[in-house]
Amino acid sequence: MELEYPTNYLQSLRFPGFPVHKLRFKIGSIVMLIRNISINDGLCNGTRLKILNLYNHNIEAEIITGNKINTIVFIPRIILDTNSC
Numbered sequence: 587m588e589l590e591y592p593t594n595y596l597q598s599l600r601f602p603g604f605p606v607h608k609l610r611f612k613i614g615s616i617v618m619l620i621r622n623i624s625i626n627d628g629l630c631n632g633t634r635l636k637i638l639n640l641y642n643h644n645i646e647a648e649i650i651t652g653n654k655i656n657t658i659v660f661i662p663r664i665i666l667d668t669n670s671c
Contacts (some may be wrong), residue, residue, distance in 0.1 A: 611637055611645065623661065628654025635659070 597608075611617070615637050623629035628649050635647035638658070645661045 595617070611640055613637055613640060619648070623664075627659060628652050628657060629659060629661065635661075 590648060610635055614652055617639050619629060619631055619635070620634045630652075631651060633650075634651045636650050637645060637647050639646040643663045647659055647661060649657045649659060
């Protein structure tokens with residue numbers, strides 16, 4: 587038996603460790619990573635970044651804390667899957 591739920595309902599669900607369905611960023615805002623992306627590139631949990639540009643599939647940001655300060659990085663879109671929890 588296949589169940590169908592309205593899209594609005596599915597988008598309103600909240601799971602521990604997951605952000606809201608749609609994140610809204612603004613250029614110039616400061617954000618903090620909440621997961622390790624690339625430790626060698628300075629993109630680890632707790633790193634703060636300043637958003638420089640927003641693209642369809644990635645974010646251009648400047649690292650403002652840690653040993654890679656002032657480094658420009660690109661963070662790709664990350665697909666989150668509740669099945670991997």
